Amino acid sequence: MSEIFEFLKSSSLTKDSFNEKVEFLIEGFLVKQLITLIYADGGTGKSYMAFALAKKLCKEGQRVFFIDYDNPVGVLKQRGVDRLLIESYENMNYIQRSTLELCGFELVLKLEENAVGKAYKDCVFILDSLRDFVDINNDNRINRLFGALKNLREAGATVIILHHSNKDGKNYQGSNHIRNSLDVMYHLLKRPSKENELNFLLEVAKERAGVKDSGFCVKTLNLELNELDVEVARMSEYELNFTTLAQKILAGGDLNKTELLNAMNYEKDDRTARDCLDKFDGKLWFSRKMGKSVIYSCKSETTTDTTITTMRENTLNLAV
Secondary structure, three states, X not given: OHHHHHHHHHOOOOHHHHOOOOOEEEOOOEEOOOEEEEEEOOOOOHHHHHHHHHHHHHHOOOEEEEEEOOOOHHHHHHOXXXXXXXXXXXXXXXXXXXXXXXXXXXXHHHHHOOOOOOOOOOEEEEEEOHHHOOOOOOHHHHHHHHHHHHHHHHOOOEEEEEEEEOOOOOOEOOOHHHXXXXXEEEEEEEEOOOOOEEEEEEEEEEOOOOOXXXXXXXXXXXXXXXXXXXXXXXXXXXXXXXXXXXXXXHOOOOEEHHHXXXXXXXXXXXXXXXXXXXHOEOOOEEEXXXXXXXXXXXXXXXXXXXXXXXHHHHHHHHOO
């Protein structure tokens, strides 16, 4: 018995085991060394979101392994994956179904064989999509796959999985064991956007490490990923139409609240319109007091913060 106790003692966590801190690869959204799943309806742009994530992570020095059993090579070329990812970044490794003899499930198990120590430190594995790696209704196979992915995680890897939603679009396809086996889950929703852009709202469906709902804009011509203010990404149709018109009018010059509402054909005491002005103040336009009046402008006179400027530029993408 003493041997087993010695074995358990040598395998136990120590004080030093807790020195690692939670690290975000994308603040508030993507946690390093966790398993994150993103699910959405077919045709919403999941792969574009993953391409843009891959590019951003490559630029930040991560070794990215995009394992794609879903998209054919012709589609990848059409979307610029060859030019914008494979040829542009030495730390980008794109593995596609046509280059492999192994099925997705077998490939993950093969990766697990080398999950020793921190062998996968600073590595990101993107799997597209889950149903190409496992029977999503087979609990035993799901548990085995995610057991392997957890071993990759413990060896330093960050894992991102793309998955499909069910028929009503509200939940993911497959077994409850999928949710129980991963760390973070997002529901991806496509939002209105301009030509050559895709805007997304990612709502937290399973939270760990303090992740939160996030918005992003993907530039489809260069696969750049920009953050999008969550309130803007959540816009209703009314808010979208209101803010688009307000921005267009303010582009012609500053106006006080009454002048702006009149120019938009709203009454000055229209509560819904006034609430909308307040909601997006500091995001899509900026206000300042001048005597008893509130003046609205499309430019901020009080800050040169590039983060705010960039955020404001990105929010304009919702105009349709």
